[in-house]
Amino acid sequence: xxxxxxxxxDRQRSAAPRATGGRVTIxxxxxxxxxxxxxxxxxxxxxxxxxxxxxxxxxATATELAYDPDRAxxxxxxxxxxxxxxxxxxxxxxxxxFFVLFLQRFSDHLADSGLRVQDVPTGSDGLPERDAxxxxxLGAHPDDPRIAHAERLGRPFVLVGxxxxxxxxxxDDEAGGRLAAEHLLRLGHxxxxxxxxxxxxxxxxxxxxxxxxxxxxxxxxSSALAVADDGTPLSGYRALRxxxxxxxxxxxxxxxxxxxxxxCMTAAADLGVRVPxxxxxxxxxxxxxxxTRLTTIRQDIDALARETVTLLREALQGExxxxxxxxxxxxxxxxxxxxx
Amino acid sequence: xxxxxxxxxDRQRSAAPRATGGRVTIxxxxxxxxxxxxxxxxxxxxxxxxxxxxxxxxxATATELAYDPDRAxxxxxxxxxxxxxxxxxxxxxxxxxFFVLFLQRFSDHLADSGLRVQDVPTGSDGLPERDAxxxxxLGAHPDDPRIAHAERLGRPFVLVGxxxxxxxxxxDDEAGGRLAAEHLLRLGHxxxxxxxxxxxxxxxxxxxxxxxxxxxxxxxxSSALAVADDGTPLSGYRALRxxxxxxxxxxxxxxxxxxxxxxCMTAAADLGVRVPxxxxxxxxxxxxxxxTRLTTIRQDIDALARETVTLLREALQGExxxxxxxxxxxxxxxxxxxxx
DNA sequence: CCCACTTCCGTAAACGCTTACGAAGCTGAT
DNA sequence: ATCAGCTTCGTAAGCGTTTACGGAAGTGGG
Numbered sequence: 001x002x003x004x005x006x007x008x009x010d011r012q013r014s015a016a017p018r019a020t021g022g023r024v025t026i027x028x029x030x031x032x033x034x035x036x037x038x039x040x041x042x043x044x045x046x047x048x049x050x051x052x053x054x055x056x057x058x059x060a061t062a063t064e065l066a067y068d069p070d071r072a073x074x075x076x077x078x079x080x081x082x083x084x085x086x087x088x089x090x091x092x093x094x095x096x097x098f099f100v101l102f103l104q105r106f107s108d109h110l111a112d113s114g115l116r117v118q119d120v121p122t123g124s125d126g127l128p129e130r131d132a133x134x135x136x137x138l139g140a141h142p143d144d145p146r147i148a149h150a151e152r153l154g155r156p157f158v159l160v161g162x163x164x165x166x167x168x169x170x171x172d173d174e175a176g177g178r179l180a181a182e183h184l185l186r187l188g189h190x191x192x193x194x195x196x197x198x199x200x201x202x203x204x205x206x207x208x209x210x211x212x213x214x215x216x217x218x219x220x221x222s223s224a225l226a227v228a229d230d231g232t233p234l235s236g237y238r239a240l241r242x243x244x245x246x247x248x249x250x251x252x253x254x255x256x257x258x259x260x261x262x263x264c265m266t267a268a269a270d271l272g273v274r275v276p277x278x279x280x281x282x283x284x285x286x287x288x289x290x291x292t293r294l295t296t297i298r299q300d301i302d303a304l305a306r307e308t309v310t311l312l313r314e315a316l317q318g319e320x321x322x323x324x325x326x327x328x329x330x331x332x333x334x335x336x337x338x339x340x
Numbered sequence: 341x342x343x344x345x346x347x348x349x350d351r352q353r354s355a356a357p358r359a360t361g362g363r364v365t366i367x368x369x370x371x372x373x374x375x376x377x378x379x380x381x382x383x384x385x386x387x388x389x390x391x392x393x394x395x396x397x398x399x400a401t402a403t404e405l406a407y408d409p410d411r412a413x414x415x416x417x418x419x420x421x422x423x424x425x426x427x428x429x430x431x432x433x434x435x436x437x438f439f440v441l442f443l444q445r446f447s448d449h450l451a452d453s454g455l456r457v458q459d460v461p462t463g464s465d466g467l468p469e470r471d472a473x474x475x476x477x478l479g480a481h482p483d484d485p486r487i488a489h490a491e492r493l494g495r496p497f498v499l500v501g502x503x504x505x506x507x508x509x510x511x512d513d514e515a516g517g518r519l520a521a522e523h524l525l526r527l528g529h530x531x532x533x534x535x536x537x538x539x540x541x542x543x544x545x546x547x548x549x550x551x552x553x554x555x556x557x558x559x560x561x562s563s564a565l566a567v568a569d570d571g572t573p574l575s576g577y578r579a580l581r582x583x584x585x586x587x588x589x590x591x592x593x594x595x596x597x598x599x600x601x602x603x604c605m606t607a608a609a610d611l612g613v614r615v616p617x618x619x620x621x622x623x624x625x626x627x628x629x630x631x632t633r634l635t636t637i638r639q640d641i642d643a644l645a646r647e648t649v650t651l652l653r654e655a656l657q658g659e660x661x662x663x664x665x666x667x668x669x670x671x672x673x674x675x676x677x678x679x680x
Numbered sequence: 681c682c683c684a685c686t687t688c689c690g691t692a693a694a695c696g697c698t699t700a701c702g703a704a705g706c707t708g709a710t
Numbered sequence: 711a712t713c714a715g716c717t718t719c720g721t722a723a724g725c726g727t728t729t730a731c732g733g734a735a736g737t738g739g740g
Binding site: 375376377378379382389390391394413415416417418419 | 687688689690691692694695696697
Binding site: 073076100 | 578
């Protein structure tokens with residue numbers, strides 16, 4: 001042990017570069033900033049008891065050395081070991097591309113913050129499992145039984161979606177709907193159609209409300225509505241196709257998700273309706289897969305995941321309930337044009 | 341140190357249950373099996389120098405206590421730190437449900453085996469990144485540029501798919517195709533259709549070959565073919581719909597994937613064709629999402645992921661190239677019936 | 681009967697991090 | 711000048727695992 005201590009000491013004091021296989025460790029940062037590893041850790045994790053000047057110096061050298069804390073070590077040390085269970089909303093039997101993206105970000109942020117996911121039953125549709133320490137509920141429709149259930153369980157949880165009175169984080173769906181309407185209206189479109197999978201989620205409902213309010217404000221009437229079975233491209237395709245075959249011919253379409261939008265574009269193509277010259281289409285999400293061409297409402301998935309983790313930690317520490325709405329923005333690409 | 345050593349000793353000797361927050365550690369197993377933690381580790385990891393009888397006892401107590409090695413600790417200790425990059429095949433711009441499932445399993449097995457994924461650019465379509473230590477290529481079509489590229493790079497890689505001369509693992513697609521054909525033929529169907537997204541992957545080509553050979557052997561002629569744009573349900577829908585609207589009416593359909601099959605089922609429904617009374621449909625993959633109703637060719641995704649990790653480790657250790665074909669089986673459910 | 685060799689196993693260091701504890705330095709009140 | 715109390719920081723233990731090293735049996739040959 002005396003030997004070990006000396007070795008560690010040596011390593012800390014020695015000016016020679018460490019031989020840890022290239023990895024920059026907390027020791028390197030400590031050495032470079034002329035402090036101890038304890039101080040580095042405290043500075044980096046925002047713990048108290050560090051002189052502001054010291055903190056600044058540590059942070060600076062850390063970024064300079066491109067220090068990236070080792071996750072395994074952090075997890076092992078933290079032993080925060082919260083088993084986070086993810087549950088996909090009822091009515092979302094499938095794992096949407098959106099959720100896949102979210103999940104990636106989410107587990108990154110979770111690991112970064114020293115927490116660990118023990119169990120990620122992504123496919124599970126039903127109510128959250130008993131043996132988890134915390135829950136993340138993905139999506140919610142207004143009377144989601146999982147919410148009452150999670151509350152009854154008394155375990156910390158956060159909802160990715162929107163529901164009054166619970167800790168939740170969601171994009172500003174209503175504002176997004178409004179943005180879409182205003183964009184279409186500004187381009188001169190008055191024959192409007194909203195394609196949505198409405199009953200399934202609060203998000204869809206909010207998007208519809210924002211869209212509808214803006215439309216009513218401008219035109220004193222509502223737009224038409226085509227309801228898709230679920231949120232898949234195929235459901236969007238069938239919804240629009242059926243609508244067009246029934247004889248109506250909108251010039252502006254707001255699809256409640258990029259997936260629906262992609263189905264709509266295919267349907268339009270199959271029926272000889274050209275985008276954007278015959279009809280303009282606005283999506284929602286800004287998924288990278290379809291996104292390169294589509295005019296859409298962009299939401300920041302990474303921020304969504306990050307804030308989910310923040311709220312989750314707050315929940316774990318029993319802090320006051322707080323909810324977040326994340327801003328969205330319209331990105332105008334090739335599928336909208338002025339009405340001819 | 342004397343203090344620490346004694347503490348550890350105490351913990352090891354003491355009969356009292358450990359207070360590690362419920363987690364069963366290697367110490368618990370050691371204590372229960374009356375050996376040291378070193379021996380437990382060696383026994384569990386198949387290292388040499390353990391008496392068979394001792395090994396047996398350790399293994400027994402480990403399973404009895406439901407010992408589950410801590411990943412973080414294992415990673416930290418192992419420090420094998422291989423940066424594995426995943427690359428999705430050209431022509432598969434999207435992350436299919438199949439790959440999502442695969443990915444989950446894959447990273448589990450990777451972590452279990454002490455390796456660590458540093459970078460998983462799942463969405464990346466192009467050629468593998470320069471800074472990875474190893475690659476996993478997902479899917480391949482016959483002239484996949486990524487294969488030549490990976491070989492040129494000289495870094496270990498394994499292909500999930502099939503290609504001569506490289507380390508690869510794949511389900512027995514050809515046998516699967518044959519199974520589907522034989523099933524349909526056995527039910528008396530002779531007016532057959534194959535729905536596929538053929539040019540995109542070797543897997544689809546192999547499935548088609550197996551199917552076609554069995555069909556030719558029985559009927560002395562090929563089945564009809566409907567080509568879908570990609571592998572999505574929507575593409576399957578459009579392919580079948582177009583085919584049926586063109587006037588042909590098959591009684592047995594083999595869709596090259598469950599996703600295609602699900603689109604086919606919707607198309608049939610939309611056109612008033614009943615499954616399975618009017619037409620029988622066989623899928624491929626056995627995805628849990630669509631799988632509860634669909635007659636399909638089952639492949640073992642977990643095994644696929646496990647073997648991928650095995651081959652990856654072999655590649656990392658420079659062992660001889662070896663390829664695997666995993667068995668598939670037909671599971672008969674509600675979408676096939678005897679020809680009326 | 682002893683020694684070399686092998687087989688089996690226990691000990692403790694190491695992986696990179698967090699954090700409890702305590703030491704050192706400073707402030708201001710006495 | 712002294713001391714309590716605060717702030718700031720260094721030290722080292724500990725998270726659960728793997729593995730190098732060496733010790734203790736057991737085996738066989740001289």
